[in-house]
Amino acid sequence: MLKFNYTLVLLLIISLQSCSGGSDGGIEPPPQSEDVIPTNLNLSITIVGANANNPNGDGSGMIQCIATATNAVKYGFKFGNNPEQESLNGSFNHTYTEEGTNSYIVTVFAYSSTGNSISVFKNITVYVASSGPQLIWSDEFDVDGAPNTSKWNYDLGDGSGAGQPGAGWGNNEKQFYTDRSDNVKVENGLLKITLKKESYQGYQYTSTRMKTQDKFEFTYGKIEIKAKLPSGGGTWPAFWTLGANIDEGVGWPACGEIDIMEHVGNNEGTIQSAMHTPSSYGNTQNKGSQVVSNVTSAFHIYALEWTQNKMIFSVDGNVHYTYQPNIQDSNTWPFNANQFILINIAMGGNLGGVIDSNFTETTMEIDYVRVYQ
Incomplete structure (x- = not known):
């Protein structure tokens, strides 16, 4: 006739219960990575043809934009109320067509690998020559x-x-x-x-x-x-x-x-x-x-x-x-x-x-x- 080791059986039961599934059990998910936030966003704008005699440009209406930021993987440029336009390297050229001397707002967004963004804007004044008689x-x-x-x-x-x-x-x-x-x-x-x-x-x-x-x-x-x-x-x-x-x-x-x-x-x-x-x-x-x-x-x-x-x-x-x-x-x-x-x-x-x-x-x-x- 076999003799039971009640202590061993009790330990086995407790071990099986701790391994079984339940609402409070299961495998824990891996930790999430932290958000990456761009920093140090700078925007420089060159008005083509601008000089001491023509401070608002040569009349072509063209501007050249360069944006830089830490932790940025792409940039978005917005000219006034026009739709945002993407640039991967932070460089973008834009041409205004409204004749005369007018002021505009240029906004740039810097985006990180996690989709976070920051933005800055600048006011500029650009001259566009008349397309009519010169x-x-x-x-x-x-x-x-x-x-x-x-x-x-x-x-x-x-x-x-x-x-x-x-x-x-x-x-x-x-x-x-x-x-x-x-x-x-x-x-x-x-x-x-x-x-x-x-x-x-x-x-x-x-x-x-x-x-x-x-x-x-x-x-x-x-x-x-x-x-x-x-x-x-x-x-x-x-x-x-x-x-x-x-x-x-x-x-x-x-x-x-x-x-x-x-x-x-x-x-x-x-x-x-x-x-x-x-x-x-x-x-x-x-x-x-x-x-x-x-x-x-x-x-x-x-x-x-x-x-x-x-x-x-x-x-x-x-x-x-x-x-x-x-x-x-x-x-x-x-x-x-x-x-x-x-x-x-x-x-x-x-x-x-x-x-x-x-x-x-x-x-x-x-x-x-x-x-x-």
């Missing part, structure tokens, strides 16, 4: 003294070459044109052309007629002048162009003349534009006008848009005349070649009319002249 020539009249001789020269006298009274450039005008500072100068950011009553070279009035002939000539584009006009009965200011081939045997009107702005002091406020071609010149039928208030006391922008088949004339953006002949040939359209710019104040003559007996002096002030293509 400024190709201008005079802003920002240097006091005589007008820039690299841009302007003058018609002097009365047009006859001999200073004979009554020649009047073919329009019976009463002034004698000079390049004296009494008649033309740049002062306080303005070109000032002064028409004066004075005895000079057999004439009773002096003025200035300046031009860009042989210095700047162009075909097609937009040209504008910002000016405050002179006042007084008999005054006749003009902003206009002539064909550059006028002195090459072509002559007038075959060279073509474009009167962008003409104003008559005896009809103050009426701005007229006109075309002179072999088909219609002198008292041409090709003209248009509009009435503009305060032209002698405030600045307005007088403009021409010249394309391959039409001319559009405006004041402050308000169009008053379009020249677009149905048949375009040398008689109606000698405007497929260079023209040069003229600015002057005439006195009296065929368009200026009767001169006010009390007239003494008046000045046309010009803020700028600009040409775009």
